[in-house]
Amino acid sequence: MKALARLWVVPVVLAVWEIAGRAIGDTDFPPPTTILARMRELWFSGPPARGFLTNDAIANILPSLGRMFGGWLLAALIGIAAGMLLGRSRSATDYVDPLIEFGRAIPPPLLLPLFLVLFKAGLTTQLATIVFGVIWPVLLNTIDGVRSVDRTYTDTARVFNLSRPQRLGLVVLPAAAPKIFAGLRLSLSLALILMVISELVGGTDGIGYQLLTAMRSFDGAGVWAAIALLGVLGYVVNSLFVLAERRALVWHRQATGNS
Amino acid sequence: MRGARLLRGAVGAAGFLLAGELFIRFGLSENLLFPPPSTVLYEAVRLPADATFLAGVGTTLANWALGLLTAVAVAVPAGVLLGALTPVERAIRPVLEFMRPIPSVAIIPLAILLVPVDELMKVSVIVYASVWPILINTLYGMRDVDPLAKESLRSFGFGPPAVLVRVSLPSAAPFVATGVRIAAGIALVLAVSAELVAGGVNGIGVYVTVAGNGNRTDLMMAATFWAGLFGVIANMVLLAAERRLFRWHHARTGAVS
Numbered sequence: 001m002k003a004l005a006r007l008w009v010v011p012v013v014l015a016v017w018e019i020a021g022r023a024i025g026d027t028d029f030p031p032p033t034t035i036l037a038r039m040r041e042l043w044f045s046g047p048p049a050r051g052f053l054t055n056d057a058i059a060n061i062l063p064s065l066g067r068m069f070g071g072w073l074l075a076a077l078i079g080i081a082a083g084m085l086l087g088r089s090r091s092a093t094d095y096v097d098p099l100i101e102f103g104r105a106i107p108p109p110l111l112l113p114l115f116l117v118l119f120k121a122g123l124t125t126q127l128a129t130i131v132f133g134v135i136w137p138v139l140l141n142t143i144d145g146v147r148s149v150d151r152t153y154t155d156t157a158r159v160f161n162l163s164r165p166q167r168l169g170l171v172v173l174p175a176a177a178p179k180i181f182a183g184l185r186l187s188l189s190l191a192l193i194l195m196v197i198s199e200l201v202g203g204t205d206g207i208g209y210q211l212l213t214a215m216r217s218f219d220g221a222g223v224w225a226a227i228a229l230l231g232v233l234g235y236v237v238n239s240l241f242v243l244a245e246r247r248a249l250v251w252h253r254q255a256t257g258n259s
Numbered sequence: 260m261r262g263a264r265l266l267r268g269a270v271g272a273a274g275f276l277l278a279g280e281l282f283i284r285f286g287l288s289e290n291l292l293f294p295p296p297s298t299v300l301y302e303a304v305r306l307p308a309d310a311t312f313l314a315g316v317g318t319t320l321a322n323w324a325l326g327l328l329t330a331v332a333v334a335v336p337a338g339v340l341l342g343a344l345t346p347v348e349r350a351i352r353p354v355l356e357f358m359r360p361i362p363s364v365a366i367i368p369l370a371i372l373l374v375p376v377d378e379l380m381k382v383s384v385i386v387y388a389s390v391w392p393i394l395i396n397t398l399y400g401m402r403d404v405d406p407l408a409k410e411s412l413r414s415f416g417f418g419p420p421a422v423l424v425r426v427s428l429p430s431a432a433p434f435v436a437t438g439v440r441i442a443a444g445i446a447l448v449l450a451v452s453a454e455l456v457a458g459g460v461n462g463i464g465v466y467v468t469v470a471g472n473g474n475r476t477d478l479m480m481a482a483t484f485w486a487g488l489f490g491v492i493a494n495m496v497l498l499a500a501e502r503r504l505f506r507w508h509h510a511r512t513g514a515v516s
Contacts, residue, residue: 009350107447110486116471193362196365230361
């Protein structure tokens with residue numbers, strides 16, 4: 001209840017926006033009710049049997065989600081695997097450090113036109129861009145997490161004669177998990193950004209593509225609707241990740257006494 | 260120790276380039292679309308002599324710097340003000356939390372509709388995206404101020420403005436600097452993205468698009484190489500400035516500098 005009371009400013013802002021939007025009457029600056037109506041019309045006015053989703057929603061929201069999660073999971077797998085290998089040895093990290101620093105400084109959207117020429121196919125281009133753009137936080141955090149694993153843990157595991165894969169899977173990975181999760185969370189919000197830009201540049205479907213077509217047909221309400229949908233998506237995805245992280249790291253919070 | 264690390268880094272980079280060179284020359288047969296690293300580096304060295312590329316770099320870097328400076332000018336005072344006025348911060352925070360998850364590049368089409376002047380549109384998109392990390396870090400820094408230091412100054416009869424200038428601002432400054440460094444990376448991404456989506460007369464993104472229309476992957480990679488280099492340089496300069504200016508902060512928090 002207290003948390004809800006703190007939100008009083010949100011309806012105030014919406015009301016002011018509504019009044020201002022109606023007073024200005026510019027189609028590029030529509031009031032919130034117009035944006036909501038456009039969102040409903042675009043995506044949520046389908047038959048009840050399909051959960052009210054329209055054809056447009058199924059043809060655009062699903063591919064967008066697939067690209068975002070697909071690219072993110074791929075980057076997570078590669079980043080964690082490479083980070084586990086590199087983090088165990090200080091000198092190995094030294095060898096690749098300049099490459100990592102350079103790789104993550106490249107603005108990923110710049111690779112879109114390049115990948116479009118190289119791969120021709122849209123989906124490969126989009127996935128490659130997303131993977132390249134979001135792998136760095138996972139990789140760096142995994143290296144960092146693996147490197148800072150308490151020596152006592154690994155020594156104990158060695159004393160108990162655990163094999164190398166067992167040591168990595170049972171001791172090092174869980175001990176590095178909190179840092180890895182922090183990297184994964186950052187990567188997820190980056191994946192959303194890169195998903196959108198990959199659909200804006202040379203895309204043929206997706207929410208970003210709908211945003212672009214709305215802009216090209218001067219459909220101001222449609223542009224705002226797509227931005228609002230992406231905002232909701234970002235919020236929901238981040239909240240779900242935080243929930244999953246809490247569940248996965250219950251033992252960590254209990255052990256360190258944070259709640 | 261540092262020398263050994265640098266040497267290993269150089270060896271790693273050279274090994275990577277060599278492996279790429281051999282793989283592309285002998286593994287991919289005659290494929291003109293995949294230029295080997297030597298070709299890309301050769302083109303990258305030649306690019307500064309290309310007037311179109313230079314003009315593009317000038318435009319992109321100018322937009323980047325202007326956007327970043329404007330974001331600092333907006334976000335730091337806003338963050339300090341909100342940080343000093345806790346009730347206002349608490350009231351506005353939900354609105355910020357609603358706006359923050361919006362992926363910044365999605366703003367580009369809206370900016371194209373709302374801002375008719377191309378350069379202004381690009382700068383405003385950069386400003387929008389860079390404001391967030393600076394604002395959030397400033398707020399965080401203002402909250403992290405040692406209450407004991409504030410109380411001490413107050414008990415010596417200093418008013419709120421003096422406390423703000425003597426304690427809160429210096430204490431929040433390292434956090435602001437971190438926010439600016441994060442924002443610099445985001446600003447470069449947005450500067451390039453806006454050029455890719457909206458086109459324009461000049462810009463690194465425009466240059467890459469044009470090179471792509473002619474299937475000149477060597478030029479695209481060379482231009483991308485320069486963009487990465489600018490990112491690395493900006494990050495290094497800001498990091499060095501942070502360490503120099505806020506040595507005391509690192510000493511206090513025990514972080515390795």
